[in-house]
Amino acid sequence: MKKAAPVIVWFRQDLRLNDNPALVAAAKTKGPILFVYILDESQQCWEMGKASCWWLHASLEQLAISITKYYHAQLILLKGNPQELLEDLIKTSAAQAVYWNRCYEPGVIARDTAIKQFLKQRNIEVFTFNSALLHEPWEYQNRSKQPFKIFTPFWKTLQTMPLRQPLAIPKNIRSFKKLTSLSLEQLSLLSNYPWYEKLQNYWQAGENSASHQLKLFLKSGIKGYQILRNRPDLYNTSRLSPHLHFGEISPVKIWSTCQQTLEKDPSLNQDISCFLSELAWREFSYHLLYYQPTLPDKPYRAAFNKFTWEKNEQALKSWQQGLTGYPIVDAAMRELWETGWMHNRSRMIVASFLTKHLLQPWQLGEAWFWDTLVDADLANNAASWQWVAGSGTDAAPYFRIFNPELQAHKFDPQGEYIKKWVPELKLLPINYIHAPWKAPSAVLEKADITLGKTYPKPIIEHNFARKRALEAYRKTQG
Ligand SMILES: Cc1cc2nc3c(=O)[nH]c(=O)nc-3n(C[C@H](O)[C@H](O)[C@H](O)COP(=O)(O)OP(=O)(O)OC[C@H]3O[C@@H](n4cnc5c(N)ncnc54)[C@H](O)[C@@H]3O)c2cc1C
Structure with a gap:
């Protein structure tokens, strides 16, 4: 029987193994997998802020540990121009396909579209997935089949849209033999001005920590959320925002865990509904940005x-x-x-x-x-x-x-x-x-x-x- 060809899983804002559609699809090919992260230095996107760089460093460290633990494999770290680096990697590994989860910043959409076209022209297959949002920004439409401009009808529509179930971590993955990778330090994510060193006193990046944080919040923070979420002196919000941003946990996973919690304790109905509506504000923001790419720079009105x-x-x-x-x-x-x-x-x-x-x-x-x-x-x-x-x-x-x-x-x-x-x-x-x-x-x-x-x-x-x-x-x- 012919051996399946190697495939690349390109991690981006999906730094997790759980509920990772690109990883699950790549695993189904049965080909050996190259796990790759590329720090994009091609300057097509908003340059990351210093606190984000700190988080990314810590999150990649955790992802590499998980990949070694689950698959005895390495996370290949690279930096530079993603298109050129993927091309090199494909040459070295004879990979036949690249799998990734989609991102939605305008500059990243443009970059990814160009890379996809480039790879396809070279007969490399590209498979992309939604892992960061409950639904794709273009799947939301108002009654006139137009993008939404008002949150309330957006939220009402969201609640009627069927949602997939979270995916389990794929097992029995064949990993590719070791390849040259930069060390985490060589990504130089931690700049010389270490004001953010103290961040480690407050945060633990990574998928395990995200899932622990969700459990903790649903156990001791959700009760009263609808009102207490407005109190900065209390600990009644989830603090999942950085985990969500870096894709250490998916909104689909959060949604489904909330539904399970609600089944066990229906008295949390109002609080959970309010919490999910905040997740919907996140979706709404992505929807707005998708249809108004100048949103970060120019007034919408x-x-x-x-x-x-x-x-x-x-x-x-x-x-x-x-x-x-x-x-x-x-x-x-x-x-x-x-x-x-x-x-x-x-x-x-x-x-x-x-x-x-x-x-x-x-x-x-x-x-x-x-x-x-x-x-x-x-x-x-x-x-x-x-x-x-x-x-x-x-x-x-x-x-x-x-x-x-x-x-x-x-x-x-x-x-x-x-x-x-x-x-x-x-x-x-x-x-x-x-x-x-x-x-x-x-x-x-x-x-x-x-x-x-x-x-x-x-x-x-x-x-x-x-x-x-x-x-x-x-x-x-x-
Ligand atoms: C001026 C301003 C700037 C903001 N900048 C950011 C930002 O850069 N990144 C960011 O993630 N959020 C931003 N927010 C939204 C919000 O303040 C944070 O998402 C929230 O405080 C994160 O804390 P939490 O995870 O405990 O929220 P929770 O109350 O537990 O909410 C759960 C999740 O829902 C989402 N969410 C909650 N509130 C909002 C909101 N108003 N808009 C969009 N999504 C929301 C977040 O992903 C959050 O993690 C900003 C809000 C304001 C007013």
Whole structure:
């Protein structure tokens, strides 16, 4: 009997063995498999931020361990131009086919389309799959067979679409003999400026950790999620975002595990439904990006091209460093710098503050998040920034301007989040912790605080900022 030819499984944003459609399909050929990761240096895509690079390093390490454990095989690491590297690899191995799971960033779609064409012209088969989303962006259509612009009907439609079951890890894979690979260190993902070294205190990358995190969340975080998900001082969201971004866990797996949990405990219905609707926001962002590839750079709504931002480097810096004088904003920005992650409510507050109080272009906030978030994701980040800034589709209206003090009262009622991330305020009594500028001098003195010295005075006054933002917005409407 003729021996099956070798095949390549090209890992990208699917750094897992479970529920991996490309891997399962490759295994069915019975040919020896080359497991490959290529760090793309061809510059066609948004360059990864520093926190993402850290995560990728740790995640590849875990994937290589799993491949060795399950298949006694190696993960071949390469960097450079993926098309050229795949061509070389095909020559060396005589592979006849390449399998990969699809990605959806506009630059990556263009790159992959070109590679697919190139390989096909050389009689190499290419098989691609959906592993990152519940459904492909183009599978969602509204009643007029058009892309969605509004979330609610999108979510309703999603719930009617049949979903596949998660796939098991394929067994009995034949691996290809050893080939030359770069070492993980040679990918140089960890730059010389190691601010992110502390990230390892907060995160464990990799598929095992993702699945552990999901279990933990469904055991102790999901109850009350619908309401408590808004509280940055509590641990009631899943923190699965970086795992999802790097494909260490699939949304299909999360969805099906949630359904099983619900069968066991129907009282979680509202909470699980709300959690799944957040996953649907992720799908919606990908859907928007697919049909509007300029989403990361340009306002979705053209009227916002006329908006006059007031670029101010000092204001931007104060925001980035968590030194705005608004405790909830500063707590959130410091949480980000320390952990590479920020709670969703905090993200909304700081994004509103940057774009509306400080009138800084949303793209500057998007860029900062891109560099510092471990879950930096082109679709989610761009869609969310535009949502808060008011320039996105189905966005929060521009004139809804968060009052940071009221947001803090509502979502960090005991000031625990503030005390954790802005320790210089921890001695302030609860009635002043959300607005230290309102505290009488004796109270400040007792709490060891000198405003303007040990903690900043507000860099802008709320009512003034609100009026200025509304005026700037009014001009775009004319
Ligand atoms: C200004 C701004 C920027 C953001 N940038 C990113 C980003 O770069 N990457 C990113 O993954 N998310 C981003 N988000 C969305 C959201 O804040 C995070 O996904 C969420 O905080 C991650 O925490 P979690 O996993 O505990 O969420 P959970 O509440 O447990 O939600 C589960 C999953 O659903 C998805 N999700 C939740 N909320 C949203 C949302 N509003 N939009 C899209 N997907 C969502 C995420 O994949 C998340 O992991 C941003 C939000 C804002 C307001």
